[in-house]
Amino acid sequence: MAENTLLRVEDLKLYFRAGKGVVQAVDGVSFTMNPNEAVVIIGESGCGKSSFAKAILRLLPRNVEHYSGKIYLNGVELMEMEEEEYRQKVRWVKMSLVPQAAMNSLNPVLRVGDQVAEPMIVHHGFRKEDALNQAREMFKRVGVPVDFAERYAFELSGGMRQRVAIAMSLVTVPELIVLDEPTSALDLLTQANIMNLLKRIKQEMATSFILITHDIATSSELADRVVVMYAGQIVEVGDSRRFFNAPLHPYSAKLMASVPRLRATIEPEYITGQPPSLINPPTGCRFADRCPMRFEKCDQEPPTFEKEGRLVKCWLHE
Amino acid sequence: MTVEKQLNEATPAVFKKGKDREVLLSIRDLRVWFELRRFGFGHAGYVRAVDGVSLDLHRGETIAVVGESGCGKSSLMKAILGLHKPTEGEIIFDGKNINEVGQAGLNWYRSQVGYVQQDPYGALPPFMSIERILEEPLIINGVSSKQERRDRIMKALEEVKLTPQAEFLPKFPHQISGGQQQRIVIARAMILQPRLIVADEPVSMLDASVRVEILRLMSALQESHDLAVIYITHDLSTVRYFSERIFVMYAGQIIEKAEVDSLLAKQMHPYSEALLAATSDPDADNALTFKQVPPGEPPSLVKPPEGCRFHPRCPYIIEGVCDVKMPPEFEPVPSHYTLCWLHDPEQN
Ligand SMILES: Nc1ncnc2c1ncn2[C@@H]1O[C@H](COP(=O)(O)OP(=O)(O)OP(=O)(O)O)[C@@H](O)[C@H]1O
Numbered sequence: 001m002a003e004n005t006l007l008r009v010e011d012l013k014l015y016f017r018a019g020k021g022v023v024q025a026v027d028g029v030s031f032t033m034n035p036n037e038a039v040v041i042i043g044e045s046g047c048g049k050s051s052f053a054k055a056i057l058r059l060l061p062r063n064v065e066h067y068s069g070k071i072y073l074n075g076v077e078l079m080e081m082e083e084e085e086y087r088q089k090v091r092w093v094k095m096s097l098v099p100q101a102a103m104n105s106l107n108p109v110l111r112v113g114d115q116v117a118e119p120m121i122v123h124h125g126f127r128k129e130d131a132l133n134q135a136r137e138m139f140k141r142v143g144v145p146v147d148f149a150e151r152y153a154f155e156l157s158g159g160m161r162q163r164v165a166i167a168m169s170l171v172t173v174p175e176l177i178v179l180d181e182p183t184s185a186l187d188l189l190t191q192a193n194i195m196n197l198l199k200r201i202k203q204e205m206a207t208s209f210i211l212i213t214h215d216i217a218t219s220s221e222l223a224d225r226v227v228v229m230y231a232g233q234i235v236e237v238g239d240s241r242r243f244f245n246a247p248l249h250p251y252s253a254k255l256m257a258s259v260p261r262l263r264a265t266i267e268p269e270y271i272t273g274q275p276p277s278l279i280n281p282p283t284g285c286r287f288a289d290r291c292p293m294r295f296e297k298c299d300q301e302p303p304t305f306e307k308e309g310r311l312v313k314c315w316l317h318e
Numbered sequence: 319m320t321v322e323k324q325l326n327e328a329t330p331a332v333f334k335k336g337k338d339r340e341v342l343l344s345i346r347d348l349r350v351w352f353e354l355r356r357f358g359f360g361h362a363g364y365v366r367a368v369d370g371v372s373l374d375l376h377r378g379e380t381i382a383v384v385g386e387s388g389c390g391k392s393s394l395m396k397a398i399l400g401l402h403k404p405t406e407g408e409i410i411f412d413g414k415n416i417n418e419v420g421q422a423g424l425n426w427y428r429s430q431v432g433y434v435q436q437d438p439y440g441a442l443p444p445f446m447s448i449e450r451i452l453e454e455p456l457i458i459n460g461v462s463s464k465q466e467r468r469d470r471i472m473k474a475l476e477e478v479k480l481t482p483q484a485e486f487l488p489k490f491p492h493q494i495s496g497g498q499q500q501r502i503v504i505a506r507a508m509i510l511q512p513r514l515i516v517a518d519e520p521v522s523m524l525d526a527s528v529r530v531e532i533l534r535l536m537s538a539l540q541e542s543h544d545l546a547v548i549y550i551t552h553d554l555s556t557v558r559y560f561s562e563r564i565f566v567m568y569a570g571q572i573i574e575k576a577e578v579d580s581l582l583a584k585q586m587h588p589y590s591e592a593l594l595a596a597t598s599d600p601d602a603d604n605a606l607t608f609k610q611v612p613p614g615e616p617p618s619l620v621k622p623p624e625g626c627r628f629h630p631r632c633p634y635i636i637e638g639v640c641d642v643k644m645p646p647e648f649e650p651v652p653s654h655y656t657l658c659w660l661h662d663p664e665q666n
Pocket residue numbers: 016017018023025043044045046047048049050051052061063100214278
């Protein structure tokens with residue numbers, strides 16, 4: 001493994017039991033990321049983005065049918081680790097999550113300052129007073145007025161609550177923060193503020209980010225690299241410059257073509273059809289039913305090909 | 319029938335743009351204020367959700383209303399739909415003042431205006447089949463023949479491209495995708511053959527690709543039925559493809575209105591300028607720079623700032639003017655209006 005790899009995920013699978021069968025939400029995902037890198041994961045609703053976030057943080061619901069693969073953080077394997085050790089050494093300490101709709105899941109009966117201080121008391125054994133001071137520092141950093149620490153979540157605007165959720169994920173100074181749709185419920189100007197904030201944190205604190213979103217335009221505000229997921233799998237990985245200029249996978253190309261643009265007059269186009277069910281996904285290429293480039297070979301599952309440092313799971317790039 | 323109307327009907331292509339036609343909906347100085355009560359104190363002021371809005375919508379015209387959360391977009395629409403009684407001002411539809419039409423007139427008016435809600439998941443009753451959902455407005459509006467109701471449901475489903483219809487009729491909302499649910503919401507809004515559709519953030523909960531699909535569907539229906547549409551959104555990047563004019567709302571007021579191309583080319587109001595600057599197109603260069611965002615948040619609508627409501631956040635504030643006097647509407651270029659002192663011809 002390259003020395004400067006921060007995170008390496010190998011053949012990660014997370015399946016859920018559901019009424020009609022087993023949902024293969026994350027189905028053999030592998031990728032690596034470097035320190036101080038921002039990787040964005042994009043893809044349509046239901047393609048497994050949030051499940052992937054849960055899988056790498058080992059935050060699993062009860063109805064898990066299957067969970068396997070390898071996750072290395074700084075070379076240390078996490079899947080085999082005892083939960084107690086994982087909780088003490090990894091989750092919220094080295095790696096934290098801002099879950100989807102975090103701003104709506106703050107504790108309503110705790111002052112937000114206490115909520116931000118809590119991980120430090122629990123995970124770092126801080127005294128309450130020190131933890132609160134640290135929380136106030138973090139509030140300053142994320143642009144929440146310090147006296148807001150005394151308030152309850154319902155007394156704050158959506159944007160302020162999202163900043164509090166980000167402060168909470170930052171307060172233990174983790175190396176990697178996973179943000180699941182951090183701006184999708186927010187207003188335009190608030191969104192721009194939050195993206196500015198993430199950029200600044202990345203510069204000042206050398207933090208790495210995994211940003212999960214279906215908003216492709218906003219994803220380009222932070223991305224060093226882009227990961228495209230489709231039907232539980234990664235279909236393309238590439239540096240953001242080449243990706244946004246010319247994506248390789250036919251699905252990525254269609255996805256990019258669906259983005260309306262303010263500063264160009266190309267008409268956006270939609271992708272016909274729907275993603276396949278994750279209960280019995282097709283055996284060949286999962287995008288085949290919607291792919292304009294489909295040919296005979298596509299009835300078999302394509303492997304992931306490497307092309308000038310980019311990865312693409314499509315027979316066209318064999 | 320006016321001459322203009324006859325002309326329109328004879329040669330629709332010539333007057334394709336709605337703004338050259340007669341006015342369908344006219345709103346005059348509308349105010350929607352909500353009384354604020356504090357426990358134990360009674361009256362504690364008003365939330366001025368809509369505070370002096372005027373607009374004209376022409377037959378077959380599509381306009382977009384954009385603005386941030388809480389600026390009063392939904393309150394304005396609910397007043398237009400007759401769901402909120404205006405505190406002040408008039409709403410005139412097809413020449414009739416809807417505050418004076420009585421119950422029968424109101425029922426007629428409601429059949430003329432279709433409503434597409436923001437959240438398809440909340441908009442459809444979960445325990446009703448698609449058939450029942452679409453049949454209900456017909457029953458309420460006195461379509462008594464079962465056969466006619468059936469025909470109209472089949473036609474509505476065909477129009478929103480949910481075919482074969484028989485496959486969808488018995489389904490429940492949770493058995494179809496979000497995009498299909500939103501098409502049902504649109505079919506329901508269309509089923510009484512309205513002349514105006516109010517679409518409150520109709521695609522904001524959907525994936526990019528499904529958004530495009532739904533907006534294209536609405537465009538096609540708008541053209542084939544000669545519908546007027548009010549499209550409420552906070553996503554400026556979709557506006558170009560879907561509307562002729564754009565109205566920017568801030569703190570209960572419309573602070574800029576213009577044809578879409580004119581506004582995208584030049585924003586007269588600093589708030590509109592900030593909104594456009596904050597909107598990203600996918601581009602790797604975005605990660606290299608920070609965005610310019612005006613400081614602060616939208617003001618309280620209980621005690622809005624004196625003068626221009628944007629002045630506490632405005633980088634171009636003219637001290638002693640902007641913070642004192644509310645700007646009137648200026649028209650710096652033809653058909654492009656703004657509430658901003660920067661465009662006062664007497665100052666320049
Ligand atoms: N706890 C669960 N039990 C059963 N199925 C689940 C569970 N969580 C997610 N799924 C299913 O797994 C698939 C992937 O869901 P996931 O939430 O990871 O998608 P997503 O890409 O995050 O979508 P979105 O963009 O809508 O948030 C979906 O089909 C979803 O219904």
